[in-house]
Amino acid sequence: MIAVILNKAEYEYDVHSLVKAFFPGIEVNIYAPIPDEKTGTGARSMEKLEEFYHEAEIIVDYDFQGNKACVAIRKTGRDENEAECSFEIAYENRNEARNVLKGNIYKLLAGYTKKELPWGTLTGIRPTKFALNLLEEGKSEAEIADFMSETFYTSKEKTMLSLKVATNEKKLLDNLDFRDGYSLYVGIPFCPSTCLYCSFTSYPITRYKERLDDYLLALEKELAFTAKSCRNKKLNTIYIGGGTPTTLAPDELDRLIGFIKKTFDLSYCKEFTVEAGRPDSITREKLEVIKKHGITRISINPQTMCQETLNIIGRKHTVLQTLDAYELARDMGFTNINMDIILGLPNEDEDTVKRTLDWMEKINPDNLTVHSLALKRAARLNIFKDDYKELTFENTNTIMGMTQKCASNLNMEPYYLYRQKNMAGNFENVGYAKADKACIYNILIMEEKQTIMACGAGASTKFVVDGESYRIIAQKDIDTYIDNLDELLNKKKLKMEELKWL
Numbered sequence: 001m002i003a004v005i006l007n008k009a010e011y012e013y014d015v016h017s018l019v020k021a022f023f024p025g026i027e028v029n030i031y032a033p034i035p036d037e038k039t040g041t042g043a044r045s046m047e048k049l050e051e052f053y054h055e056a057e058i059i060v061d062y063d064f065q066g067n068k069a070c071v072a073i074r075k076t077g078r079d080e081n082e083a084e085c086s087f088e089i090a091y092e093n094r095n096e097a098r099n100v101l102k103g104n105i106y107k108l109l110a111g112y113t114k115k116e117l118p119w120g121t122l123t124g125i126r127p128t129k130f131a132l133n134l135l136e137e138g139k140s141e142a143e144i145a146d147f148m149s150e151t152f153y154t155s156k157e158k159t160m161l162s163l164k165v166a167t168n169e170k171k172l173l174d175n176l177d178f179r180d181g182y183s184l185y186v187g188i189p190f191c192p193s194t195c196l197y198c199s200f201t202s203y204p205i206t207r208y209k210e211r212l213d214d215y216l217l218a219l220e221k222e223l224a225f226t227a228k229s230c231r232n233k234k235l236n237t238i239y240i241g242g243g244t245p246t247t248l249a250p251d252e253l254d255r256l257i258g259f260i261k262k263t264f265d266l267s268y269c270k271e272f273t274v275e276a277g278r279p280d281s282i283t284r285e286k287l288e289v290i291k292k293h294g295i296t297r298i299s300i301n302p303q304t305m306c307q308e309t310l311n312i313i314g315r316k317h318t319v320l321q322t323l324d325a326y327e328l329a330r331d332m333g334f335t336n337i338n339m340d341i342i343l344g345l346p347n348e349d350e351d352t353v354k355r356t357l358d359w360m361e362k363i364n365p366d367n368l369t370v371h372s373l374a375l376k377r378a379a380r381l382n383i384f385k386d387d388y389k390e391l392t393f394e395n396t397n398t399i400m401g402m403t404q405k406c407a408s409n410l411n412m413e414p415y416y417l418y419r420q421k422n423m424a425g426n427f428e429n430v431g432y433a434k435a436d437k438a439c440i441y442n443i444l445i446m447e448e449k450q451t452i453m454a455c456g457a458g459a460s461t462k463f464v465v466d467g468e469s470y471r472i473i474a475q476k477d478i479d480t481y482i483d484n485l486d487e488l489l490n491k492k493k494l495k496m497e498e499l500k501w502l
């Protein structure tokens with residue numbers, strides 16, 4: 001365990017994420033002068049330090065006095081410091097103070113561990129945010145690159161990637177009047193089976209057959225409420241995700257998409273995506289329904305083209321089913337197909353990833369979304385980790401580079417990027433797309449450019465007002481969602497009134 005002791009309760013979360021990034025797999029605890037009831041920031045109170053001090057192998061000690069700060073690293077039981085630094089810090093400007101603090105801790109830890117982090121001090125989920133903001137302010141690419149590497153210590157490679165993504169995002173956003181609009185997310189929280197790494201709201205469809213009709217009725221009620229509440233706003237994009245929306249039968253899919261089309265004004269809608277997702281749920285009849293409704297973009301997600309891995313992760317479909325579903329969709333005339341792959345899957349290495357990428361180059365999708373496996377607390381892989389001790393997880397710079405090369409061979413450009421906690425290799429998720437095939441919804445949600453009204457169990461509505469975001473998350477449990485829907489709608493209504501977002 002690593003104990004980080006802050007003598008001032010500031011930036012606890014930032015410091016925790018940064019130290020954790022240097023020591024993946026090791027527990028990092030922050031101790032700060034805060035009362036016990038305020039430990040929601042991820043820090044523990046100083047009283048707790050007494051209790052746990054003996055468990056720490058390394059202590060990172062931060063001492064702030066006046067406008068001077070000092071950070072020291074020492075091993076427990078030793079008096080002398082392994083490394084230390086001191087610097088000036090002015091807390092009046094919070095953002096600047098954060099950068100100074102993180103920058104100094106970064107340099108100290110990089111020297112101590114002899115390790116550089118590709119994203120430097122950028123530990124949040126949106127590393128392209130700064131590049132995009134600066135582009136919007138009219139800064140040149142060279143100025144932004146200098147700012148990022150000098151302030152956040154990002155590697156040259158990641159600085160260039162952020163710039164590329166931000167430039168592509170800006171081009172797409174410049175063509176959209178998103179400020180006055182909103183997007184709609186519709187969640188179908190059912191899947192054919194549960195993947196080993198899944199932490200989304202998803203339940204095996206077979207268990208909920210009996211309540212499916214009730215779920216669709218509740219969802220329609222929430223959709224109708226949303227359409228009515230947002231009648232003065234322009235609906236820009238729609239995304240039906242999950243779960244796996246194509247676990248619905250053709251008539252259920254028809255009913256849902258038909259309901260959306262008749263309930264919302266789609267005159268300003270630029271994009272309508274259905275995340276078909278699991279290849280084992282895709283049939284000609286379902287694709288016919290999707291096509292009939294004029295859906296512009298679908299997703300067919302292999303995650304890997306290695307059968308051994310698919311068996312381990314419990315996706316219960318074959319490589320052949322992915323190929324068949326893709327071919328069927330192409331034959332039926334779908335012209336914007338996304339494929340998701342995941343890096344860092346159990347027992348995969350450069351050779352297996354290469355096999356997947358070779359397939360991608362052969363079949364030639366329009367979008368390729370590359371995820372780095374993130375091990376979430378709720379995933380079976382984490383809950384039952386003792387059962388999976390034999391598995392290995394590998395993601396490297398070389399593998400990330402291979403995916404970039406594959407996307408470039410497919411004439412794709414990176415257009416959105418985000419990070420999650422506990423990602424394999426501390427890397428990122430990147431969406432690549434061919435010209436005019438990028439998913440605008442992905443940019444709008446990731447860059448928090450507009451409000452996303454989300455409907456369905458576990459769906460997260462995000463109101464974006466004056467650059468700030470406010471979330472309301474629906475109940476994840478299907479029965480609770482159905483039974484307490486009015487409560488949720490009331491909560492949304494009150495939030496809209498409070499934010500004057502109507």
Ligand code: SF4
Nearest residue numbers: 191194195198202243
């Ligand atoms: S397909 Fe996606 S949502 Fe469904 S179980 Fe797998 S990871 Fe979870």
